[in-house]
Structure formats: C-alpha cells, structure tokens
Amino acid sequence: MLLDFAITDFYYLMIILFSGLVSFVAIPSIMFVARERKLYDDFHQERKTHDASISRLGGVGIFCSFTIVSLLFAKYDAFLPTNILLTACIMLFAIGLKDDLAGSAPGTKFFIQFLVAAMMVFLGNVRLTSMYGVLGLQEIDFFTSTVLSITTIMFMVNAFNLIDGIDGLAGTLGLIVNLTFGIMFLHMGQDELATLAFSMVGALAGFLYYNYTPSRIFMGDTGSLLIGLISVVLGIKFIELNKFSEENYDPIFASAPATVVAVLIIPLFDTFRVFTLRVLQRKSPFQADRNHIHHRILSLGFTHLQATFIIVLTNLIFIYLVLMFKEWGNFVLIFVFLGICILINWLTTVLIRIKYRKDFKVNYFWK
Numbered sequence: 001m002l003l004d005f006a007i008t009d010f011y012y013l014m015i016i017l018f019s020g021l022v023s024f025v026a027i028p029s030i031m032f033v034a035r036e037r038k039l040y041d042d043f044h045q046e047r048k049t050h051d052a053s054i055s056r057l058g059g060v061g062i063f064c065s066f067t068i069v070s071l072l073f074a075k076y077d078a079f080l081p082t083n084i085l086l087t088a089c090i091m092l093f094a095i096g097l098k099d100d101l102a103g104s105a106p107g108t109k110f111f112i113q114f115l116v117a118a119m120m121v122f123l124g125n126v127r128l129t130s131m132y133g134v135l136g137l138q139e140i141d142f143f144t145s146t147v148l149s150i151t152t153i154m155f156m157v158n159a160f161n162l163i164d165g166i167d168g169l170a171g172t173l174g175l176i177v178n179l180t181f182g183i184m185f186l187h188m189g190q191d192e193l194a195t196l197a198f199s200m201v202g203a204l205a206g207f208l209y210y211n212y213t214p215s216r217i218f219m220g221d222t223g224s225l226l227i228g229l230i231s232v233v234l235g236i237k238f239i240e241l242n243k244f245s246e247e248n249y250d251p252i253f254a255s256a257p258a259t260v261v262a263v264l265i266i267p268l269f270d271t272f273r274v275f276t277l278r279v280l281q282r283k284s285p286f287q288a289d290r291n292h293i294h295h296r297i298l299s300l301g302f303t304h305l306q307a308t309f310i311i312v313l314t315n316l317i318f319i320y321l322v323l324m325f326k327e328w329g330n331f332v333l334i335f336v337f338l339g340i341c342i343l344i345n346w347l348t349t350v351l352i353r354i355k356y357r358k359d360f361k362v363n364y365f366w367k
Contacts, residue, residue, distance in 0.1 A: 012186065012198050015073055019202025023065035027210050030057050031217050039101060054215060056100040058207050059223025063093050065203035066226065074195045080237055082192070084124040085230075088116045092157070092229055096222035106286050109221075110154075116229065117153035121146055126236050128152065130243060132257045134330050153232050158286075159267035160228030162274065166294045167215040167304040168208060172312050173266055174227035175204040180263050180319060181234040188252050193237055200230050213305045228267075235260040255326040258333035262322035266293070266315045269341040296348050300355060314344070 034040070034055030067086060074082050095112040098104045120126040127149045131137035140148070164170035182197030207223070210216045219227075242256035253259055261268065270293045275285040297307040318340075322333060346365075353364045 012182070012194060015069060015195060015198045016202040016205070018072075019065050019069040019199045020206040021202075022068055023061045023203045023206025024209060025206075026064055027058060027061040027207060027217060030061050031055060031210070033057075034217075054218055056218045056220030057097075057222065058211060058217040058219040059093075059096060059100070059221065059226060062200075062203045062207050062219060062223045063089065063226055065206060066199050066230070069199040069202065070196060073199065074192060080126070080193060080196075080233070081124055082196075084119065085196070085233065088120055088124070088229060089226055091116050091119075092225040093222055096220065096225045100220035100222050106284075110286075113154050113157055113225075114150070116157075117150040120153060120229075120233060121149045124233075126153070126233050128236055128239065132239070132243065132330050134257065134334060149236065152236070153229070155271065156232035156235070156264065156267065157225055157228035159264075159271035160231065161221060161224040162271050162292060163267040163294070164219060164224040165292055166298065166307055167213045168211050168308045169294055169304075169311060170224050170227065171204050171208045171211050171219060172308055173315060174231065175201055175208065176312060176315055176319075177231045177263055178204070178227075178234065181231075181238060184238065184253060184259075185234075188241060190237075190241065193234060196230065197234055200227065213303065215304075231264065235264060253326070255322065255328070255330050255333055258328075258330045258337070259322050259326065261334050261337060262318040263315075265318045265337060265341065266311055269338075269345075273341075273345060293345075293348075296352060300348075300351055 034057050039055055039057060040053035067089065070082065070086065091112055095104060095109055099109065127145055128140075129145050130139050160170055160174065163173065178197045178200040182194050182201060185191075185194040185197060204227070207217075207219060211219065238253070239256045239260055242251035242253045244251060273293075274289075274291055277291065278285045278287060278289070294307050294311065297310060298304070302310065318337060322337075325333065328336075350364050354360050357364070
C-alpha cells in the first residue's frame, strides 16, 4: 500500500516537474522573439503598472507546456472529455494571442468566450445541476442549469483575466487554485482531473520564475484566459463529484460549492465588486480601470511582490477556513465568506482614505 502511494506521488510529481521544465525552457525563446520583433504591451497603456516595455506572450509558454503534458499524460475520461477541453483551450489561445499582439474588440472576445463556455457545457458536460442548498434551492431544470453554467464559466474566465494586473499575482493564484484542486482530486481518486490540474501547476511554476519582480514577461490574455478556463472547469467538476444524490450519499468533500468559492475567492469577489461598481456608475462592466484589489493595495505603498504575497496569503486563509468549517454547510459558509470579503474591502478603503488625507477621523469609516 505504501509503495502504491509512493509511486502515485512520484508520478504526479513528475508531471509537475516535466510541465515546469517545458515552460521554463520555452519562455526565454519567447522573450527573445518578442524582443527581436518588438512585441510589447504598449497598446494597453491604461492598465500598465510598469514603465518599461515588456512582452505579454508568457501565456504562449504556459499554453504549450500545459497542452503538451496533458496530451502525454492524460487519458480519455468520459466524465471530462479531454479532446473537448483542449479544443476550448485552443480557441481561447487564439483570441488571447490576437489580443496580446494587436488588441481585439471586447465583443469578439466575449463571443469566443461564449462559444467556449457553450461547448464545454453541451459537449463536455461541464454543468452545474443543482444549487446545492444555496438560497434554499436544490435541483434545477436543464435550461436554468445551462444558463447558470455558461455564465459561471464566462465569469471566471474573465475574472482571471482581470486579476492579472501585477507581477506574479494571476500566476501564483492560478498555481494555488490548481494545486488545491489537484490534491483534492488525488484524494478522491480522480486521476484524470488531477493530471490536468498538476499540468497547469507545473506550467505556471516555470512561468513564474520570469514573472516575479522584476518581471521579464507577462502572461497576457493568452495565459490568464487559459488559467480561468481550467480553474472553473475543475471547480464545476469538483462540485458535481461531491454532490449529494441517491447514488452518492457520502461525498468525500462536504460543502463542495463553498469549497470552490473559497479556492476561487480572490478573482471571484474582485470581479464581482468591480463589475458592480462600474454598473452603478453607469459604465461598461468591461471598461478598464485601476480599481481592482491589487491596485488598491499598491496605492497603500506596497510593492508588487508584497501585494501578491498579501493577496495569496488571504486566499490560503479562506481555503483553510472552508476545510476547517465544512460542516457548516454551503449557505452559511458562502455568506460568511462574502461578509469577510466586504469587511476586508471596507477596511482597505478606510486605510486608503487615511493615507491620502494624511490624518484620521471617525467618519472615514463611512465617507
């Protein structure tokens, strides 16, 4: 038995190492081509936090590493057809690469994301089939399930795209998310899903060597869209595998939806907050600004690396909390997490007011 576990652990460690090696070796060549051809990120001036021109093609290395390792190690699984998933990845890669090289219209990106989400739902059967007790609801009909699933996939794909704003942040969050899912799938005996998760972990680890401050390359839309897709697909599958049903009275992980919310809490809440504020201000929810959580932490005087560490540590605390209090149930946990996020955001706002007004007054807590 111990030998079987040792062999299994070594197998998945090799997946991470091989994927990391492919990414680590590929990115210097990508940086060389970008430098020779002047393929920089200058057309995204409104979102830049760097003065120097840096290539946004790091996602090419992530995509190549993830795809190669997935094809080598993954086996066809009827629960998640790998061919459908990789087809969706290629579609996002294409639109992401166009955006990184020359920019693309928001409508075009939105349409491709919709096609990818619909393909995963209808052909890949990546679908939420219940509300799992949240808001007192359980089973939902096929139409509601389809709309909810497509919306969720598109939302999380965009969430990782929007959180990619400072050195190392999106890559480290993606690594934590996929490593967490990989370990949980391994514990559940879901080898196929664990392989996909660990392939992404390795690809991101190799990329992050070049992305931490001082950053030499960014992942761009090519990388962030891919991370978002893999993360949300793994999240939905994790929920469905741990769903209470007549066939599954005793799921391995209780409160699976709340667990996924905790794992994805940073991009999930940040995007929800930013979209809500933009709509309330009568702006397009996709209009770029500098109101994301990482921008707010930078405004307090922290460096990119410090801000990334603070945000990632917060994410890890949420994961710890959901595993410790999973018996509380989905409804309670999700709303507790929402309350904690609102509290953190409120305290951040107060600290920003104190910093820029250079004094402290009690009314800073509300205006």
